[in-house]
Amino acid sequence: MCNKMIKSRTTITEIARLLKVAPSTVSRALNNHPKISEKTRNAVIELARKLNYQPNLLALNLLKNRTNTIGVIVPEITSYFFSSVIGGIQDVLNPQGLNMIIGQSNESYQEEKSIVQTFVSVRVDGFLISPSSETKTFDHLKVLTDNNIPLVIFDRDCEELNVDKVFVDEYKGAFQAVEYLIKTGCRRIAHITGPLSLSTARHRLKAYKEALSAHNLPLKEEYIVEASGFAPEHGIDPTKKLLALPQPPDAIFTINDGVAIGAMFVIKEAGIVIPNEISVIGFDDDPHSCYFKPSLSTVWQPTYELGMLSARILLKRINSNNDISKVRVEKLFPELVIRGSSK
């Protein structure tokens, strides 16, 4: 019956009315403006507390023309990699009174584009983007920089975009992984790569090739197979293809842990012993990885730090009026984690 009892929250005007002063005075009292008498300041503050006054952020946003919201676009949220990056972002944003809205592109260019559009129209204060694997043109992101909307790219590069970027040094991580395989006696090392539209896949592939050649091992094209995604199921067919070769590999380095898990599944199914007959190394250090038998060797990435750093850089840019001049490109360092799936 009394469901119309919506207490409209107390406004600055109401406090002013009760105290018989102007709204501006109340505003000043609450914002530590210097030119206000101790007396009125105290009166205002006390009443504000009593009425549980909370500033209307909507009005403030309109006035300041910002939303205190930043838009995060990732290919997907269900992978450990991106969800923990998001955790890092959140932990930087929240203490600053900022919020994030998240969009999943599902690795689709169209969806990514439409999310960007949505986020622009809600007027987010900045963007944190890791582009989809389908994204090959970047006009939809150029629009942002053209309109002076701060943007930080993370993890997956767009070479043609001259903006702040944060990456993991994939090359180094991949090089170490392959080098480790070589040093433990593997000679026929295969690589299951990911969609080559992605800088991450290209860098790891490059490191694979150059590690081989640095150790005078031949590069065999048939040892390089592309997985179309990052889940275990995407590792199945590539691995079967490798095992079916006249001379199957004695080691497989995969684009990520998901694919490595699929690979191990196929290998074990075929009755081949890991790591005695085939070593496997993944990438990401998914929390599940160490519970497989054998546990998966991998390259750990500082995902949480990646999120934090990206967010910090974005914040700096937002607060510095987006001075284009100095673009930052940061690199974080991965770490090889050796477990049971390699000798």
Added chain:
Amino acid sequence: MCNKMIKSRTTITEIARLLKVAPSTVSRALNNHPKISEKTRNAVIELARKLNYQPNLLALNLLKNRTNTIGVIVPEITSYFFSSVIGGIQDVLNPQGLNMIIGQSNESYQEEKSIVQTFVSVRVDGFLISPSSETKTFDHLKVLTDNNIPLVIFDRDCEELNVDKVFVDEYKGAFQAVEYLIKTGCRRIAHITGPLSLSTARHRLKAYKEALSAHNLPLKEEYIVEASGFAPEHGIDPTKKLLALPQPPDAIFTINDGVAIGAMFVIKEAGIVIPNEISVIGFDDDPHSCYFKPSLSTVWQPTYELGMLSARILLKRINSNNDISKVRVEKLFPELVIRGSSK
């Protein structure tokens, strides 16, 4: 040098100025108001398109006193369960022009409380909450209903809150799982439960007990062990404890797949064969589960649907002026998935 070239976006007032009409006319023209001449309407629409006019949502929000944003609070975002629920929520919200902001409580009551506070102060239009395992008092959520802010609880129940809720029928899923173990000849069935502050853990435990008694099996207290969390590491100690019993179990039903994975790890490490000597069944159907050796039997939950339904119910409530009278409690149905870890 020309970094001050911030094109302030076109406003309704600017269009009005150019067309020498009043802003209100422009507004009406753009919003299909009936009483507007075909001529001006077309002129306005054309110019609006030419200038790429986009309504200022900030202003609109202030006027309408909503944010078009809903707040989602989950214990954590890195688990498959919650991240896929979030996917479902997003897919319902976005087509409606709504966005979500996400808060992770990290299973902490304090953090949950502070996130609620933050979300209230940014004036989200509604809440979707799955409470932390630490949360035992619900005053911070009562505040929402008291202030007429729509709220939907999902997955984890708060009995004392009379609001819309969406659950999975855990009881049914758990009962089926245990019953399956019994039917396949297991007689010493153990259960690794989760934090018992959670309704989900309690329901599964209840189902476990009642399934045993329905089949005239004795209930042994030492076969019930509590895991303090949901990751594989939380399954380690409870499983060791079970294996160390004078009469170890011949089956283990776990609170979720994460714990089951930890359990399988310990069991295999001990040289015990799954499922011949011990059957294992988990809960959730984490995408990794089918790639273990043996692959994990589990109870699939409609996570995506859970997210969608929760969001839909919240939307309905928001759009119906939050008429308290009819509270909805919905249940979705899980499915037993038998794989290699059970006979």
Added chain:
DNA sequence: AATGTGAATGCAAACCTTTGCACAAAACAG
């Protein structure tokens, strides 16, 4: 010609807050 009708448009308030400028009162210097 006067009145009435209806359609199309304009005015101004409302949403809430901040802030430059003006103004009044008080304090102070000469």
Added chain:
DNA sequence: CTGTTTTGTGCAAAGGTTTGCATTCACATT
């Protein structure tokens, strides 16, 4: 006691949009 500075407060605009009410104009009816 006049003139100047200081201090505290109020006014009004700005931010962009919607909407109830008022206004205008053209046309039809008496």
